[in-house]
Amino acid sequence: MIKKLNIKNLEQREIMPGFHGRFINGENITWAFWEIEKGSSIPDHNHIHEQIMHVLSGDFSFTINGVSSIFTKGDSIVIPSNTPHRGTALTDCKIMDVFSPKREEYI
Numbered sequence: 359m360i361k362k363l364n365i366k367n368l369e370q371r372e373i374m375p376g377f378h379g380r381f382i383n384g385e386n387i388t389w390a391f392w393e394i395e396k397g398s399s400i401p402d403h404n405h406i407h408e409q410i411m412h413v414l415s416g417d418f419s420f421t422i423n424g425v426s427s428i429f430t431k432g433d434s435i436v437i438p439s440n441t442p443h444r445g446t447a448l449t450d451c452k453i454m455d456v457f458s459p460k461r462e463e464y465i
Contacts, residue, residue, distance in 0.1 A: 390455040409437040416451030
């Protein structure tokens with residue numbers, strides 16, 4: 359049987375102030391869809407998960423290992439496991455993240 363999902367139908371949760379996420383979880387992967395309010399920031403952090411970030415819309419200032427860049431629509435980055443990173447939404451943003459292994463706190 360096929361389990362068809364639509365992002366619009368998934369529950370949206372505010373994980374931290376200004377970060378509203380919808381999540382699809384597989385056995386070993388989490389796919390996150392974020393709507394991020396302008397001015398919202400995620401502080402410097404790291405985690406065991408390898409992560410791929412892709413910007414769907416907006417301007418997002420992103421810092422990895424102390425090096426900053428502005429990511430815009432269509433930009434992506436691979437974030438290795440345990441690598442320090444942080445970001446700030448310069449405008450309202452839509453961002454997609456993929457995590458492996460899956461993020462248990464997003465289930």
